[in-house]
Amino acid sequence: xxxxxxxxxxxxxxxxxxxxxxxxxxxxxxxxxxxxxxxxxxxxxxxxxxxxxxxxxxxxxxxxxxxxxxxxxxxxxxxxxxxxxxxxxxxxxxxxxxxxxxxxxxxxxxxxxxxxxxxxxxxxxxxxxxxxxxxxxxxxxxxxxxxxxxxxxxxxxxxxxxxxxxxxxxxxxxxxxxxxxxxxxxxxxxxxxxxxxxxxxxxxxxxxxxxxxxxxxxxxxxxxxxxxxxxxxxxxxxxxxxxxxxxxxxxxxxxxxxxxxxxxxxxxxxxxxxxxxxxxxxxxxxxxxxxxxxxxxxxx
Amino acid sequence: xxxxxxxxxxxxxxxxxxxxxxxxxxxxxxxxxxxxxxxxxxxxxxxxxxxxxxxxxxxxxxxxxxxxxxxxxxxxxxxxxxxxxxxxxxxxxxxxxxxxxxxxxxxxxxxxxxxxxxxxxxxxxxxxxxxxxxxxxxxxxxxxxxxxxxxxxxxxxxxxxxxxxxxxxxxxxxxxxxxxxxxxxxxxxxxxxxxxxxxxxxxxxxxxxxxxxxxxxxxxxxxxxxxxxxxxxxxxxxxxxxxxxxxxxxxxxx
Numbered sequence: 001x002x003x004x005x006x007x008x009x010x011x012x013x014x015x016x017x018x019x020x021x022x023x024x025x026x027x028x029x030x031x032x033x034x035x036x037x038x039x040x041x042x043x044x045x046x047x048x049x050x051x052x053x054x055x056x057x058x059x060x061x062x063x064x065x066x067x068x069x070x071x072x073x074x075x076x077x078x079x080x081x082x083x084x085x086x087x088x089x090x091x092x093x094x095x096x097x098x099x100x101x102x103x104x105x106x107x108x109x110x111x112x113x114x115x116x117x118x119x120x121x122x123x124x125x126x127x128x129x130x131x132x133x134x135x136x137x138x139x140x141x142x143x144x145x146x147x148x149x150x151x152x153x154x155x156x157x158x159x160x161x162x163x164x165x166x167x168x169x170x171x172x173x174x175x176x177x178x179x180x181x182x183x184x185x186x187x188x189x190x191x192x193x194x195x196x197x198x199x200x201x202x203x204x205x206x207x208x209x210x211x212x213x214x215x216x217x218x219x220x221x222x223x224x225x226x227x228x229x230x231x232x233x234x235x236x237x238x239x240x241x242x243x244x245x246x247x248x249x250x251x252x253x254x255x256x257x258x259x260x261x262x263x264x265x266x267x268x269x270x271x272x273x274x275x276x277x278x279x280x281x282x283x284x285x286x287x288x289x290x291x292x293x294x295x296x297x298x299x300x
Numbered sequence: 301x302x303x304x305x306x307x308x309x310x311x312x313x314x315x316x317x318x319x320x321x322x323x324x325x326x327x328x329x330x331x332x333x334x335x336x337x338x339x340x341x342x343x344x345x346x347x348x349x350x351x352x353x354x355x356x357x358x359x360x361x362x363x364x365x366x367x368x369x370x371x372x373x374x375x376x377x378x379x380x381x382x383x384x385x386x387x388x389x390x391x392x393x394x395x396x397x398x399x400x401x402x403x404x405x406x407x408x409x410x411x412x413x414x415x416x417x418x419x420x421x422x423x424x425x426x427x428x429x430x431x432x433x434x435x436x437x438x439x440x441x442x443x444x445x446x447x448x449x450x451x452x453x454x455x456x457x458x459x460x461x462x463x464x465x466x467x468x469x470x471x472x473x474x475x476x477x478x479x480x481x482x483x484x485x486x487x488x489x490x491x492x493x494x495x496x497x498x499x500x501x502x503x504x505x506x507x508x509x510x511x512x513x514x515x516x517x518x519x520x521x522x523x524x525x526x527x528x529x530x531x532x533x534x535x536x537x538x539x540x541x542x543x544x545x546x547x548x549x550x551x552x553x554x
Contacts, residue, residue, distance in 0.1 A: 067511040068529060103507045130483065130545065132466060132508050133426075133445060135515055141508055150507035 001292050006268040006275060007237075008291050013165045013260070014279035015287040018053070018077040019084045020160030020251055021115065022107030024060065025096055026071040033059075036102045037072045039095035044076070045197045046247075048206065048218050052087040053077045053162055053249055055194025066105050067150075073107055075194045077162050077249050084157055085115040092151065093121050097142065103150040109137070111156025118151040161287050164193075164248040164256035167205065167224060167276040168267050169240045175271025176242040177201075183246050186266035192255030193248050202245040208280055221278065240273050253287055261294050302360025304331055306353040308367025315342040315371045315391065321349050322363070323378030331355035334363075373410070376403040377417075379427060392436070395429040397422065398446065404430045404520070411436030411455065414448045424448065424465060430520055437474065440467045443484060449516060451523070459486045462546060466512070470523070481539045481546035487512075489528055494548045498538030503552060505532055527553075 001008040027033040037056050044054035057073040065071035078084040096104045118140040122129040125142040132139050138153040170176035184200030210219035222228045223235040224243045246263055250256040264275050277291055317340040326334060335350025362383040369390050376384050377396035389407030395414040409431045415438055416423035423442040430449045437455035440448040443465040456474035459467045462484025473492040510529055517524035533549040
């Protein structure tokens, strides 16, 4: 299969089931919403080293938020159920509670699994906190020097999917970057997904384990490193000199398939040789996103 | 069309106690079954709801009362589920000890709306009670949880002895609102004079209030103005004769 001259390899992206929460942050102005969101989603690229993967799903207009202020929707994902509650408490407590004018709400109100977030953060109020039940949901009012921080008591948790990906194999670093930027831009507004890496792009794709140090859980994906073409078993076609990866996490497989389709289509441009994907032979992750099926319109 | 309609057959002519009509589970009852629920008439004694109202429709979680119900007392008392809409005004003690569901009164409500039954410690323990007119004295008395909204004036001692919960009044509030409140919130969008046992804390913009008012506007179509959402509130803490964890929030133009 070729799209605008770019070869789509007959392979698949292998992804994992993760636990996902959607956090809604509102604030007096987009400035403070963005400030909180960037901190909340900072250092959250991969569970390999960050304990959580997170990203901004999209900006929300005042009409879309619970309190009628500008907001942002964020997805946070972990591998385990227990981890997600811990990470939410840590991050909301350190980055949203601290940020002027913000409030924090659950973005998955229909999810049956509920995680106590406000119920833990309330103790920062040192006994001066108060709760309100509004529309059947409990919120905690935590007094802070600025006024009050409002946070929902419980946040919904769903099973999501992490690790959807595709690789852009290009003739040059410039071409790879240009294609990756186009892909990330096209995927940014897709609902139900986040791109947890910087700018949505990864330059250091990894393989499971390591050749030298057995205790490492991940190391460089040497098969796709152009500089190692001569010294390892390379997966790179002739003429490829740079590879960038797009990693996409989402609330379900459909969201990821749809976003991958959009992103791959945007990445198929001059200077790109092929589109591939990262997998582990299908043995580790239950979700397999076949590139050709996605691009021909069929879902996972 | 799902939902029940209870239309008053003829003017009541005497006070009617409807406290048992919607107490407990009722949303799955048919019009006929609900017609059998007991009513107590001040002059004529025991009766059934069906003696006073023509009930039609099918169970759907809602019931609409139509007719002059000024003399109907304790309508919605003990409500735990469903949505009750009253097209006009009601008598005393509507929504007494309301625990869940919604009671939406289109007109005025008499004294002790959403209060505790006399001799009991707890009034509303949940649910939402909307009075689109004015409410009499001691509305929301001994409220433990839930929401009471009064669109016009609220009588004296509104929120008397509140344990917690929220009372929002769009119009003027009578004397001694929030007296002996432990943790309750009385939100006054109109005029209010906090009791002397309340202490001024600060002028602020409580985030929860914006959430609450936004929801009231969207969910009930209440006339929440931009100034209510973006404005400031004078916060008084009290009742200092009690726990002092309650509050009166008075909207202010400054």
